[in-house]
Amino acid sequence: MLIGRERARSLFTDLTQSATVPADPDELLHMPGLAHHGHVFFGDIAVRCYKHKARWMYDDRDIRRVGQTFAELRVDLVDIVDVQLPAYRDSADDDTQQRQGADWRSVLVSWMFGLARHKAHDGVPYAEWTDDWRQVGVNGLPGDLTWEEFVAASSRYRHTQNLAGTRPLELLTWSGQKWLLPRAYVELLDRWEEREDELVRLAQVCSSCGGQGPYRGGWRTSTSSGYVTKCPPCSGAALQSYAGHLRGVQYESPRRRRTRADDYLCCLCKESQASAWDHCHGHGYVRGPLCGSCNTRECKATPERFLQLDGAALHLLECRGCLEQRILPRRFHLGVVLAHLEQTERHGRCRRRPFAREVEYLHGVHQFQLECFGWHAKNSNWTKSVTVSEVHALVRAFVDATLAEREIQPSRKGP
Structure with missing residues (x-):
């Protein structure tokens, strides 16, 4: 019998009250490895997730x-071993073959050093940042991070700081020279690594041709x-390409409800099976079928980042209302302004593109702060005011430029 996530968590909690390994039953709610x-x-130990009537169970x-x-x-808390943690490497240090x-x-x-870096940089101007947070202290933690702060952060970000559904900081200790964990728990996590990798690779096998996809790559899509x-080749062969036959149709229209999105290839990435009909929430018009990943990007990615995706702006203009009014949905307006400021604003004679962010909105005026990323010793911050009418003008110019670019690319089908 299938049961909901809340019921599963309650049942698992009751069954594991006497467990010696600290678990976090909330993993059953968050499903971190679902995709x-x-x-x-x-x-x-792996428990499978099922989707029934659009609900995960x-x-x-x-x-x-x-x-x-x-x-x-069973874990013997007395039989402990050296964890042998690797040296810290942030994303800037890693090469492409990670x-x-x-x-x-x-x-x-990464938990330790990420928190130490956040503590060291919080509220400090970029130009004054240092790498002192990388230095490991006598307590085994980097920077000025204390054990109490580390534990508190682990509780605050509970669903992102678990290892295989377990709470490692409840078992981790510092000897004064090295980090220690119970031997049985270390062996348990090592076995999890092997099982996790096995399931990921099995999940990346194409269901049509049997080809092996990239590790945690983009071949999986939600339906x-x-x-x-x-x-991508099997998806392209098995699915229809969307040709805009629902352009101008309202999302709530019976015509839309008679058409399944998962019969189509995602019209944005053009690689994965679509799972939903994306639509404009302002005007109600259908834009096109999107896969789960692209639909999530459209809804949750930062506006400026989404607009940088190939074809993203034209996809938004598949809405007849947006096209006719030469506008974008409101949530993308400031993304257009941020991109414009980063392209046009410069700090004195510096040729570097600054980083822009909105800091205040008051009486119809958006206040933005720009920063030169520490290329200058000091005073690399400045502000720029943009009125609401200027925002609208920038959005209109962006739309016009997008449509003009489409016109010189005849192979791209547009609204």
Whole structure:
């Protein structure tokens, strides 16, 4: 019998009350590995997720099996070993051939140094940032980070600071020279790494041709019945290309409801099976079919980042209302302004593009702060005021430029 996520969490909590490994039952709500392999882990034990009537659920029998198995795990808190954490490397240090696969030791290090960096830079002007936060103190933590702050942050960001559904900081200790964990718990997390990698690779096998996709790549897409994996060639061969036949149709129209989005290829990335009909919330017109990833980007990505995607602006203009009025949805207006300021504003004679962000809106005027990313010793910040009417003018100019670019690209179908 399938049960909801809340019921699954409650049942798992009851079954694991006597467990010696600290677990976080909220993993059953957040489903961190859903898009990657469709399972939730507790240690090296995986529980499968099911989609039924557009809701993610669990099999009652799976929850009982996983809960009982996890409760029987035994950890000797006296038998402890050196965790042997790797050196910290941030994204700027990594080359393009980054490691693939689960690595719980590196994740633990990234929590420590990420929090230390945030503490060191919080409220400090960019030009005054230093790398002192990288230095490890006598307490084993980098920068000025204290153990109490580390634990507090782990509780505050609970659903993002678990390892395989377990709470490592409840078992982690500092000897004065090295970090220690119970041997059985270390072995449990090592087995989780292997099982996690196995499930991810299995989930990246194309269901049509059997080809192996990239590790946690973009072959998986959400559908009404769950995630499916198809390589771009198989998706293109099996699915229809959207030709704009619902352009000008209202989202609530019976005509739209008679057409399944998952019969089509995503009209934005043009690689994955679509899962939903994207539409303009302001005018109600259908824009086109999008896959789960592209639909999420349109809704949740920063506006300026979404507008940088190839074809994104033209996709927004698939709405007849936006096209006729030469506007974009309101949430994208400031994204247009930010991009304009970064392209046109400069600090004195500096040729570097600044970073812009809105800091205040008052009496019809947006106040933006621009910063030169520390290329100058000091005084690299300045402000720029943009009125509402200027915002509208910039958006109109952006739309006109987008449509003009479409006209000189005859191979691209537009509204």
